[in-house]
Amino acid sequence: MGVKLYYTTVAGSRSIKSQQSHITRVLDSKGIKYEIIDISQGSELRDEMRNKAGNPTAVPPQIFNEDQYCGDYEMFSDAVEADTVEQFLKMKNI
Structure with a gap:
């Protein structure tokens, strides 16, 4: 799959939940297929997200196209x- 959204189902922050929801709404409205990777399923997924993002303190949501980092919610x-x-999503055939 192309676009990957690293997110969490156990966000203690209303802001993170809102950001994640906004991203999925936009992607759905544009018909962009994406894969959700829930980092709350294991610390190795959180570490993978941070490694790929190049930021040891990155928090979800973080967006990638395959293994290429696109950015965080603000971006x-x-x-x-x-x-x-x-x-932004580094999609081909634009």
Whole structure:
């Protein structure tokens, strides 16, 4: 699959839950297929997300295209505002 969204089902923060929901709504509305990876299923998934993002303190949501890092929620939100989501997601055939 292409786009991967690292998120958590046990977010203690309402902000993180809201960010994750916003990302999935936007991707769904644009018909972009994505895979959700729930880091609460194991610390190895959290470590994998942080490793791929190049940030040892990264928190979900984090977005990738395959193993290529796209960005975090703030970067995604900026792309939504600029109407450049497909470019942000590093999608081919734009």
